[in-house]
Amino acid sequence: YYCIIYETVNKGRNDAAQLEWNVIAFADDYRTPGPGADGVTANLLWKATNRWTVGAGVISSQYARTDAPSLADIFIGVHEGDWRISGEYVAALNTEGGENPRAWSVDGVYRVASQLKLGVRHQMAERRFGLDGTRSRYNEWALALKYYPLSQTTTGIEYLAGRRRGEPVDFQDVRKITAQVIFSF
Numbered sequence: 001y002y003c004i005i006y007e008t009v010n011k012g013r014n015d016a017a018q019l020e021w022n023v024i025a026f027a028d029d030y031r032t033p034g035p036g037a038d039g040v041t042a043n044l045l046w047k048a049t050n051r052w053t054v055g056a057g058v059i060s061s062q063y064a065r066t067d068a069p070s071l072a073d074i075f076i077g078v079h080e081g082d083w084r085i086s087g088e089y090v091a092a093l094n095t096e097g098g099e100n101p102r103a104w105s106v107d108g109v110y111r112v113a114s115q116l117k118l119g120v121r122h123q124m125a126e127r128r129f130g131l132d133g134t135r136s137r138y139n140e141w142a143l144a145l146k147y148y149p150l151s152q153t154t155t156g157i158e159y160l161a162g163r164r165r166g167e168p169v170d171f172q173d174v175r176k177i178t179a180q181v182i183f184s185f
Contacts, residue, residue, distance in 0.1 A: 011184055018047040053077045053086075058093070069096040082111040090125075101127040103138075119144045123162075136166035140174070154182040 013020045024041040043057035059071045069092040077086030084107075091102045103125035110118050121142040128135050140162030147155050162174040 020045045020047070051079050053079070069094045069099055069101065071101070084109040099127055101125065115148045117146045117148075119146070134166060136164060138162055138164045138174075146180075152184045154180065154184070156180040156182075 011020070011022045021042070021044045024043075025038070039060040041057060041059045043055060045053055045055035047053050054074075054076050056072065056074050058073075071090050072093050073088055073090040075086055075088040077084060086107045087104070088107075089102075089104050092100050103123060105121055105123035107119060107121045112118050119142075121140075121144070123138075123140045123142070125138040125140075126135060127138075140160055142158055142160045144156055144158040149155065156179070158176075158178045158180070160174065160176040160178070164172045164174060
């Protein structure tokens with residue numbers, strides 16, 4: 001399975017307050033093989049020190065999937081030279097579709113060159129269907145390479161390897177390659 005992701009990003013910043021924000025509009029089928037929905041992601045980041053950042057965000061339609069709850073997240077990151085390590089916790093804002101997802105992830109990024117970054121991510125997610133319903137768990141590793149040919153353009157390729165456990169099957173291996181083209185304005 002592969003998909004091409006098209007996003008538009010609107011970024012902003014306030015240097016005096018050490019704040020950065022972005023709003024991302026994405027289209028149908030964002031990292032999902034099924035029917036999708038358009039959505040918006042909004043993030044606010046505070047650069048607490050030269051090395052530490054903290055932030056929060058929301059996503060209106062999880063993975064651009066229809067009948068899925070909106071999500072909120074909190075994250076923290078540390079930067080040292082060409083390295084960046086961050087962690088994130090995500091939880092549902094509502095129970096649309098009877099779901100109650102939550103997840104955590106840890107990311108590591110290394111700047112190989114001024115226009116090239118290599119990253120790795122580990123993510124664990126859980127979704128419960130209904131108050132006393134069945135559970136589904138997902139464990140994923142990802143490796144990504146991003147190239148920044150122009151200041152307003154990001155391209156990337158990512159390989160995902162994961163395992164889904166729970167309903168409706170005992171387990172399912174997931175393998176995906178995604179290609180990204182992101183235009184910022």
